[in-house]
Amino acid sequence: MSLNKSTPGQRFRDAVASEHPLQVVGAINANHALLAKRAGFKAIYLSGGGVAAGSLGVPDLGITGLDDVLTDVRRITDVCDLPLLVDVDTGFGSSAFNVARTVKSMIKFGAAAIHIEDQVGAKRCGHRPNKEIVTQQEMVDRIKAAVDARTDDSFVIMARTDALAVEGLESALDRAAACIEAGADMVFPEAITELEMYKLFASRVKAPILANITEFGATPLYTTEQLAAADVSLVLYPLSAFRAMNKAAENVYTAIRRDGTQQNVIDTMQTRMELYDRIDYHTFEQKLDALFAAKK
Ligand SMILES: C[C@](O)(C(=O)O)[C@H](CC(=O)O)C(=O)O
Numbered sequence: 217m218s219l220n221k222s223t224p225g226q227r228f229r230d231a232v233a234s235e236h237p238l239q240v241v242g243a244i245n246a247n248h249a250l251l252a253k254r255a256g257f258k259a260i261y262l263s264g265g266g267v268a269a270g271s272l273g274v275p276d277l278g279i280t281g282l283d284d285v286l287t288d289v290r291r292i293t294d295v296c297d298l299p300l301l302v303d304v305d306t307g308f309g310s311s312a313f314n315v316a317r318t319v320k321s322m323i324k325f326g327a328a329a330i331h332i333e334d335q336v337g338a339k340r341c342g343h344r345p346n347k348e349i350v351t352q353q354e355m356v357d358r359i360k361a362a363v364d365a366r367t368d369d370s371f372v373i374m375a376r377t378d379a380l381a382v383e384g385l386e387s388a389l390d391r392a393a394a395c396i397e398a399g400a401d402m403v404f405p406e407a408i409t410e411l412e413m414y415k416l417f418a419s420r421v422k423a424p425i426l427a428n429i430t431e432f433g434a435t436p437l438y439t440t441e442q443l444a445a446a447d448v449s450l451v452l453y454p455l456s457a458f459r460a461m462n463k464a465a466e467n468v469y470t471a472i473r474r475d476g477t478q479q480n481v482i483d484t485m486q487t488r489m490e491l492y493d494r495i496d497y498h499t500f501e502q503k504l505d506a507l508f509a510a511k512k
């Protein structure tokens with residue numbers, strides 16, 4: 217792992233400044249973080265829906281707690297120095313103290329940025345019907361609490377608004393502007409349905425805008441070229457590798473159960489050597505051998 221002395225937050229800001237739009241890709245675990253780095257991404261993401269479905273096996277409905285997410289954050293930041301954007305849902309608790317605790321913990325565990333949203337505590341996935349949101353004032357208070365709790369000024373606070381689907385475009389634009397006024401660094405307008413909308417957010421808030429290009433949702437799969445033209449600064453692929461990995465696992469389970477052997481799916485597998493290469497197995501092994509040799 218290469219050593220980088222700047223803070224995770226600063227590295228995230230630098231990445232946003234250096235790539236237009238910055239591709240931020242979901243990494244469901246530490247192994248995927250290494251794969252994302254190897255593929256050339258400059259920033260990675262820990263999805264709330266991913267922690268829920270992947271680590272806990274439950275839906276994205278506000279069931280996950282702060283410690284569940286922190287465990288995955290620490291595992292990722294322990295092995296990968298790419299700046300990590302973390303989905304903290306509604307902040308893990310309704311008071312300013314809860315939000316403050318969430319922010320402080322995220323910084324401590326090595327995250328670079330969080331996004332915090334304006335849904336009610338019993339939240340839903342942003343691309344599902346019947347979402348409910350808190351008042352603009354309550355959301356602004358969440359942002360103020362988050363900004364105030366920062367123990368590192370470079371740490372990025374991104375405000376997500378789910379208002380478009382609930383109250384419409386004007387409300388979503390107002391909320392985004394109010395969050396930036398309250399000190400948020402970037403805006404994540406959720407479940408956008410038309411490309412031109414991003415431009416409206418960008419010109420209204422004068423801060424970086426994130427486009428959530430999640431599959432099978434409300435937002436078309438816009439390309440980086442289209443998003444750059446719509447003044448988008450960051451593009452998120454939160455669960456793409458997770459969805460592919462799950463499908464691959466299902467195929468393998470089905471085949472082994474059906475055929476009594478894995479021979480028909482062996483070509484779909486990462487080999488032992490590929491795995492060892494991705495996690496740097498041989499360097500660890502050499503260190504171990506050297507240690508034992510020194511003791512002899
Ligand atoms: C970005 C998101 O918040 C997530 O948890 O990854 C989800 C993604 C999804 O369910 O596709 C969301 O958009 O609500």
Ligand SMILES: [Mg+2]
Nearest residue numbers: 263264265303
């Ligand atoms: Mg989420």
